[in-house]
Amino acid sequence: xxxxxxxxxxxxxxxxxxxxxxxxxxxxxxxxxxxxxxxxxxxxxxxxxxxxxxxxxxxxxxxxxxxxxxxxxxxxxxxxxxxxxxxxxxxxxxxxxxxxxxxxxxxxxxxxxxxxxxxxxxxxxxxxxxxxxxxxxxxxxxxxxxxxxxxxxxxxxxxxxxxxxxxxxxxxxxxxxxxxxxxxxxxxxxxxxxxxxxxxxxxxxxxxxxxxxxxxxxxxxxxxxxxxxxxxxxxxxxxxxxxxxxxxxxxxxxxxxxxxxxxxxxxxxxxxxxxxxxxxxxxxxxxxxxxxxxxxxxxxxxxxxxxxxxxxxxxxxxxxxxxxxxxxxxxxxxxxxxxxxxxxxxxxxxxxxxxxxxxxxxxxxxxxxxxxxxxxxxxxxxxxxxxxxxxxxxxxxxxxxxxxxxxxxxxxxxxxxxxxxxxxxxxxxxxxxxxxxxxxxxxxxxxxxxxxxxxxxxxxxxxxxxxxxxxxxxxxxxxxxxxxxxxxxxxxxxxxxxxxxxxxxxxxxxxxxxxxxxxxxxxxxxxxxxxxxxxxxxxxxxxxxxxxxxxxxxxxxxxxxxxxxxxxxxxxxxxxxxxxxxxxxxxxxxxxxxxxxxxxxxxxxxxxxxxxxxxxxxxxxxxxxxxxxxxxxxxxxxxxxxxxxxxxxxxxxxxxxxxxxxxxxxxxxxxxxxxxxxxxxxxxxxxxxxxxxxxxxxxxxxxxxxxxxxxxxxxxxxxxxxxxxxxxxxxxxxxxxxxxxxxxxxxxxxxxxxxxxxxxxxxxxxxxxxxxxxxxxxxxxxxxxxxxxxxxxxxxxxxxxxxxxxxxxxxxxxxxxxxxxxxxxxxxxxxxxxxxxxxxxxxxxxxxxxxxxxxxxxxxxxxxxxxxxxxxxxxxxxxxxxxxxxxxxxxxxxxxxxxxxxxxxxxxxxxxxxxxxxxxxxxxxxxxxxxxxxxxxxxxxxxxxxxxxxxxxxxxxxxxxxxxxxxxxxxxxxx
Numbered sequence: 025x026x027x028x029x030x031x032x033x034x035x036x037x038x039x040x041x042x043x044x045x046x047x048x049x050x051x052x053x054x055x056x057x058x059x060x061x062x063x064x065x066x067x068x069x070x071x072x073x074x075x076x077x078x079x080x081x082x083x084x085x086x087x088x089x090x091x092x093x094x095x096x097x098x099x100x101x102x103x104x105x106x107x108x109x110x111x112x113x114x115x116x117x118x119x120x121x122x123x124x125x126x127x128x129x130x131x132x133x134x135x136x137x138x139x140x141x142x143x144x145x146x147x148x149x150x151x152x153x154x155x156x157x158x159x160x161x162x163x164x165x166x167x168x169x170x171x172x173x174x175x176x177x178x179x180x181x182x183x184x185x186x187x188x189x190x191x192x193x194x195x196x197x198x199x200x201x202x203x204x205x206x207x208x209x210x211x212x213x214x215x216x217x218x219x220x221x222x223x224x225x226x227x228x229x230x231x232x233x234x235x236x237x238x239x240x241x242x243x244x245x246x247x248x249x250x251x252x253x254x255x256x257x258x259x260x261x262x263x264x265x266x267x268x269x270x271x272x273x274x275x276x277x278x279x280x281x282x283x284x285x286x287x288x289x290x291x292x293x294x295x296x297x298x299x300x301x302x303x304x305x306x307x308x309x310x311x312x313x314x315x316x317x318x319x320x321x322x323x324x325x326x327x328x329x330x331x332x333x334x335x336x337x338x339x340x341x342x343x344x345x346x347x348x349x350x351x352x353x354x355x356x357x358x359x360x361x362x363x364x365x366x367x368x369x370x371x372x373x374x375x376x377x378x379x380x381x382x383x384x385x386x387x388x389x390x391x392x393x394x395x396x397x398x399x400x401x402x403x404x405x406x407x408x409x410x411x412x413x414x415x416x417x418x419x420x421x422x423x424x425x426x427x428x429x430x431x432x433x434x435x436x437x438x439x440x441x442x443x444x445x446x447x448x449x450x451x452x453x454x455x456x457x458x459x460x461x462x463x464x465x466x467x468x469x470x471x472x473x474x475x476x477x478x479x480x481x482x483x484x485x486x487x488x489x490x491x492x493x494x495x496x497x498x499x500x501x502x503x504x505x506x507x508x509x510x511x512x513x514x515x516x517x518x519x520x521x522x523x524x525x526x527x528x529x530x531x532x533x534x535x536x537x538x539x540x541x542x543x544x545x546x547x548x549x550x551x552x553x554x555x556x557x558x559x560x561x562x563x564x565x566x567x568x569x570x571x572x573x574x575x576x577x578x579x580x581x582x583x584x585x586x587x588x589x590x591x592x593x594x595x596x597x598x599x600x601x602x603x604x605x606x607x608x609x610x611x612x613x614x615x616x617x618x619x620x621x622x623x624x625x626x627x628x629x630x631x632x633x634x635x636x637x638x639x640x641x642x643x644x645x646x647x648x649x650x651x652x653x654x655x656x657x658x659x660x661x662x663x664x665x666x667x668x669x670x671x672x673x674x675x676x677x678x679x680x681x682x683x684x685x686x687x688x689x690x691x692x693x694x695x696x697x698x699x700x701x702x703x704x705x706x707x708x709x710x711x712x713x714x715x716x717x718x719x720x721x722x723x724x725x726x727x728x729x730x731x732x733x734x735x736x737x738x739x740x741x742x743x744x745x746x747x748x749x750x751x752x753x754x755x756x757x758x759x760x761x762x763x764x765x766x767x768x769x770x771x772x773x774x775x776x777x778x779x780x781x782x783x784x785x786x787x788x789x790x791x792x793x794x795x796x797x798x799x800x801x802x803x804x805x806x807x808x809x810x811x812x813x814x815x816x817x818x819x820x821x822x823x824x825x826x827x828x829x830x831x832x833x834x835x836x837x838x839x840x841x842x843x844x845x846x847x848x849x850x851x852x853x854x855x856x857x858x859x860x861x862x863x864x865x866x867x868x869x870x871x872x873x874x875x876x877x878x879x880x881x882x883x884x885x886x887x888x889x890x891x892x893x894x895x896x897x898x899x900x901x902x903x904x905x906x907x908x909x910x911x912x913x914x915x916x917x918x919x920x921x922x923x924x925x926x927x928x929x930x931x932x933x934x935x936x937x938x939x940x941x942x943x944x945x946x947x948x949x950x951x952x953x954x955x956x957x958x959x960x961x962x963x964x965x966x967x968x969x970x971x972x973x974x975x976x977x978x979x980x981x982x983x984x985x986x987x988x989x990x991x992x993x994x995x996x997x998x999x
Contacts, residue, residue, distance in 0.1 A: 156419040156433045157334060160376065164328045168374035172327045173290055174344025178995060180412050183444030184305055185451070187410060189294060191302035193452040193496035195268045198299035199223070203280075211279035213399075219280065226274045227251060246400075259395045263314055269307035269448065270396060276304050276349065277397035277404070285348035289409050292347070304349065305408040306448035311391035312441070320352035320390070320405050322380040323362030329378070333415055333435070338997065343414040343437065350407040352382060352390065360422075364430050378433045379422075382413070388441045412440035453495030455504050462508070463487045466515050469543075473535040476528065479521045482514035519548050526552045533557075541583040546590040567595045571602045575609050585675035586683070593685040600691055607673050607695035614667055614674045614698040616640060616648060623706060624650045625664035625734075631984050632706060632737060637665075663731045666702045674701020681709040681725070684718045693728045706736040707745075714742035714758075717751035722758075732758050737985075739951045744918055747885040752852050761848075762808035762839050763815050775807045783812040783828070786821040795831045802831045809839035817845040817861065820854035829864050842872035850878040850894065853887035858894070868899040875905035883911040883927070886920035891927070901932035908938030916944040916960065919953035924960070934965035941971035949977040949993065952986035957993070967998035 163169045179187060192198035203223035208216050225234055231246040254260065255270050265273075276284060284304070288296050332344050353359055356379070363377040384390065390407040394400045419435045450457065467483050477484070490507070498504050522536065533556035540549040553570045558577070563569040570591060574584045592602045616622070616637060624635040635652040646662050669675055677697050680688040689709075693699075702708050710730040713721040722742065726732065735741045746754035756764055766774035767784065779801055782790040791812075795802060805811055813833040816825040825845075829835065836844050846866040849857040858878075862868065871877040879899045882890035891911075895901060904910040912932045915923040924944075928934060937943050945965045948956040957977070961967060970976045978998045981989035 156421045156435075159421060159431050160328055160334070160419070160433055163374070163376035166374050169376045170327045171330055172324070173347065174330060174332065174413070175347050175410065176332070176345060177412070179347070180345045180410055180440070180442060181444075182410075183442060184302060184409055185444070187292065188288070188298050188301060190454075191299040191448065191451055193499045195299060195303060195448065195452065196271075199268060199271065199303065200227070202297050202300050203275075209279075209282065211282045214279040217279050219283065222275060222278055222280050226278070227271055254396055257395055259311070259314065263307075263311040263391075264447075265307055265310060266448070268303050269310070272300055272303035273307050273393050273396045273406075274398060275300065276406075277393065277399060281349070289348040301349075301409065302451060303448050305445055306451070308349075308391045308393075308406055308408040309445045310447060311393065312389045315384070315389045315391055315405070317384040317386065317389055318354060320354055320382050320384065321356045321359035322350070322352045322382065323359035323378070324380065325363050325365050325377050326375045328376050329435070338994070338999070341414055343412065346407070346411045346413055347409060349409055350390075350411055352380075352405045352407070354403070354405065356381075360432060363432050376433070377430055378435060380413070381434055381436045382439050383416075383437075384439065387443075388439050390441075407439070408442060408445055410442045412442075413437045414440065449495070452499070455498040456490065456493065456495040459498055459504070459507050459511070460487065460490050462511050463490060463514075466511065466518075469539060470518060473539040474530070474532040475518065475522070475536055475539075476530045479518055479528070482517040483511075486510055486514050519543075519545050523548045523551050527555045537587075538583060541587045544586070546587045549587050550591055550594075565595075565598065567591055567598055568602065571606070575606045579671060580606065580610060580673065580676060581671040582675070585671060585673075586679040589676055589679045589683060589685060589688055592691075593680070593683075593688050596687075599687060603688065603691040604695060606676065607692070607697055610673050611695065611697060613672055614669065614701050616662065616665060616667075616698075616700070620667070622650065623666050623668060623702075624652050624658060624660050626652065626656075626658060626660075627664070629983075630739075632666075635665075662700075663729075663734065666700045666706060666708065667698070668704060668706070669701050670703065672701065673697045674699075675703075677701070678703065678707070678709045678712055681713040681718065681721050682716050684713075684716060684721065686718075686720055686724070689721050689724055693724060699725065699728065699730050702736070705738065708734065708736075710734070710742045711736055711740070711745055714751065714754050715745040715749050717746070717749065717754055719751075719754050719757050722754060737952065738919065740918070748918065748920070750853050750885075750887070761818060762841065762843075763806070763810045763818060766806045766808050766810060769807070773807065775805075777801055777804050777806075777812070779804070779812045780806060780810065780815055783816045783821065783824050784819060786819065786824060788821075788823050788827070791824050791827055795827065802828060802833050803837065805837075805839075809841075811837055811839075811845070813837070814839060814843070814845040814848055817849040817854065817857050818852055820849070820852060820857055822854070822856040822860055825857050826860055829860070835861060835864050835866050836870060844870055844878075846870065847872075847878045847881055850887065850890045851881035851885060853882070853885060853890055855887070855889040855893060858882075858890050862893065862897050868894050868897045869903060871903070875903070877903055879903065879911045880905070880909075880914055883915045883920065883923050884918065886915070886918065886923060888920070888922045888926060891923045895926060895930040901927050901930045902936060904936070904938070908936075908940075910936055910938075912936065912944045913938065913942070913947050916948040916953060916956040917951060919948075919951065919956055921953070921955040921959055924956050928959065928963045934960050934963045935969055937969070943969050943977070945969065945977045946971075946975075946980055949986060949989040950980040950984060952981075952984065952989060954986070954988040954992055957981075957989050961992065961996045967993050967996040 164171075200223060203219040205219045206221075208218050210216065229250070231249045251267065251271060251274070254274065255265070255267055260270060284297055284301055287293065288301065330344065333342055336342050359379050363379050365373075365375060365377065390405040392403065393406045394403045397404060414437060415435060416438045417436045419433055422432045422434055423430070463483060463486055467480060467487065470480055470483075498507060519540065522531070522540065526533070531552070533552045537549040537552040537556070540546070540552065550570065553573070554566045556570075556573075558569060558573045562572045562576075571588060574580055574588050574591075578584050580588060588606070592599045595602065618637055618639060620637045622635055622637060623632045625632050633652040633656070635650040635658070637648055638651050638657070639649040641647050641649070647659055648662060648665060650658050650660060650665070652658050667674065673692065673695075674697060677689065677692045677699065678701070680692060699709055702711075707715075708730065710722060710725045710732065713725060732742050736745075740748070743755055743758045746752075746758070760768070763784070766776055768774075779791065779794045782794060802813075803811055811833065813825065813828045813835070814837070816828060835846070838844055843851075844866070846858065846861045846868075847870070849861060868879070869877055877899070879891065879894045879901070880903075882894060901912070902910055910932075912924060912927045912934070913936075915921075915927065934945070935943055943965070945957060945960045945967070946969070948954075948960060967978070968976060976998070978990060978993045981987075981993060
């Protein structure tokens with residue numbers, strides 16, 4: 025187990041400890057003259073000599089008394105601390121016949137072998153003049169020492185849940201199951217035991233049932249104690265320990281520490297002893313609140329520290345994270361004893377000896393667990409897993425046993441206990457806590473705006489019910505799903521109450537309406553505003569009065585633009601007038617004038633930058649001079665400038681485009697509302713309409729001058745957003761397919777057959793009739809090379825596609841640009857058609873001349889189901905185009921993180937580069953897709969990979985202002 029602690033050993037008073045200025049009891053009185061002074065001085069010297077002789081005799085007697093025990097204890101210590109192990113994690117000494125504690129014996133041995141802490145009066149231990157780093161490096165290269173394994177700060181920030189996983193809510197049953205093995209193992213103090221025996225002894229047995237632990241019970245009066253008796257200990261009650269936590273600590277202080285630390289925590293093995301380790305960690309967390317802050321020591325031998333303890337990282341810190349549970353002692357001499365090994369002073373066997381000197385703080389404290397320990401004499405201070413250890417000073421050397429003694433490296437550390445640790449009750453009730461947090465969030469949002477308590481009764485009842493429920497109930501997925509649904513149902517009940525009784529007493533109509541608008545419940549907000557008393561609002565109708573208030577008093581600030589749109593959309597007769605009034609009052613605020621703060625697109629750098637307008641040229645109204653980033657002068661086109669605003673008529677245009685209100689969009693455009701007003705992500709009305717699938721509104725915006733190539737902050741244009749949300753009809757509005765062009769051709773120019781038209785319209789009966797009449801026409805091609813099969817695949821008509829295959833349609837026929845039916849199905853996300861074609865032996869890796877294949881098309885458009893179907897059909901995940909671009913690069917470029925995970929799971933190479941040296945990580949970071957970047961880094965993508973010119977992912981993230989990506993890269997140690 026970990027390092028142990030003990031009460032200080034009783035030692036004879038050394039001669040140097042007697043004060044030179046202290047007179048003996050029979051010393052003469054005050055001097056009267058010079059002669060008396062001499063006599064008094066002689067008497068004092070004689071007394072001091074006698075006292076020194078008496079102390080030396082006592083010390084000699086002590087040495088003689090223990091000489092007989094030295095060899096026996098040294099041999100025992102050597103047996104218990106084998107080379108290559110960490111003594112403070114494992115040693116348990118046994119000496120049943122000695123009345124003193126085991127640690128007192130070891131402490132005495134350490135002292136007599138010259139291994140105790142140096143003191144001003146102790147000249148047996150000296151500080152070495154050699155460099156601790158030099159000695160450490162010598163041991164590192166000798167081959168006789170292993171390297172201690174520590175984690176980094178990423179492990180620390182995961183916390184125990186992220187590192188091992190969640191514990192079972194059935195704590196005791198899980199612990200019992202985890203110790204069901206009857207495979208024997210040896211620890212350093214008990215041999216031939218099993219996890220089953222250890223659990224049974226601690227859970228069901230009594231102290232004294234295990235004969236090999238007699239020395240522990242005899243010294244501390246615990247014979248006959250069972251688990252329930254330990255639970256009654258005052259310190260258990262003060263710390264609030266539950267039965268399972270007492271059980272866990274008792275198990276850890278016995279042989280099972282071998283399994284918990286070495287087998288699980290230090291190797292990161294998943295699925296073993298998860299609940300037990302969580303329980304022990306919880307006990308330490310609770311008991312640490314009772315622990316006095318002090319300096320503790322950890323003696324280690326046979327290993328060397330990794331380079332992270334000698335070299336600063338990017339944050340200027342040296343150290344690491346202890347993966348296992350860390351045991352320490354308050355007795356420095358004991359730590360020295362373990363560090364020096366069984367040979368004591370002067371032992372020179374090539375093994376590195378170290379002492380870690382650790383200072384606890386106000387928050388970062390361990391827990392003294394001797395009151396539960398199977399070996400209580402050790403007085404152990406235990407720290408939970410994933411404790412951070414930071415080097416705070418230059419390590420130094422001590423000579424144990426004088427100038428000829430062993431070199432012991434002393435490393436002073438500051439610790440950081442893992443603040444993500446929680447009591448086990450909170451860990452297993454996290455879903456209950458999440459449920460309650462959701463209820464409280466809903467309540468807070470209503471209460472803060474003054475919704476009366478009587479209207480909140482559905483949420484209050486739900487909160488009361490959840491408070492009294494067992495936390496384990498929420499851990500059942502179906503129960504948690506149902507409880508979450510109940511929260512939103514209760515929230516909906518509150519909205520309905522507000523809608524049905526908007527004139528209720530005590531309701532602040534304006535504040536509550538604003539809260540409803542924030543939640544997207546515009547119909548409730550409008551109903552409440554009908555009952556509001558506006559001071560300055562004008563109008564003959566409720567709609568006019570509310571619109572006047574929103575525009576005049578509120579200036580259409582957030583959240584009112586979307587509510588305004590819903591109000592005027594429902595007021596057909598007044599729509600034009602209300603929109604015209606809003607544009608007249610607020611339209612000029614979005615005008616591009618000198619001094620206006622804008623975002624400008626630098627075509628040379630291919631990025632948006634904050635800027636201010638310097639001059640709007642009167643001679644060329646399409647060109648505007650701006651000052652970007654505070655220093656860069658640019659001349660940009662009007663279409664390359666946007667104004668970020670969440671309010672005003674520009675925001676109303678975005679809201680109307682998102683909601684699909686064509687008439688409102690038309691009225692706003694007729695009023696000359698600026699289309700360059702964007703949201704915080706630089707999404708314009710066109711972007712939002714495309715993402716929502718409103719093709720007719722996209723047509724209006726394009727006709728009014730919107731540019732389809734304009735990108736948002738993440739380099740996505742309207743086409744990208746339509747693809748990402750599978751709005752294929754919008755995609756085809758921007759980029760008509762070959763079949764679209766054929767069907768748009770005049771007369772017979774498209775060379776379309778009746779079968780092709782029936783396939784496009786999904787007229788299954790007509791398709792069957794035509795196939796029965798003339799099967800020969802099944803493979804006829806249009807002017808662009810389209811067939812009935814390719815048209816059905818493109819449109820996603822699976823039943824028509826199956827009928828054509830039955831009629832022997834050519835499955836791998838290509839159109840004029842090399843696209844097959846299978847490629848078209850994958851490009852448009854029609855999974856059912858893709859699977860049908862795969863069953864019909866479509867080639868999954870078939871590609872166009874430039875190397876584009878079906879997997880790339882599915883990835884580029886974010887069709888995860890098609891990607892998975894292709895990978896299951898053994899499509900090559902790393903196939904690349906002529907320029908080196910592959911599927912992983914395409915998904916990372918457009919932010920399709922689910923597709924990236926699927927590709928990486930299929931062993932796609934995370935660090936593959938195109939011909940320009942660009943990797944998938946570079947594409948993700950350039951466009952601000954942090955989720956993709958994190959997924960790639962988890963798959964071991966190199967954070968520092970660079971192009972030939974030295975350009976890296978971090979540079980791309982920083983240049984384009986993607987802070988989240990930059991932070992993720994820095995966490996991954998990107999330089």
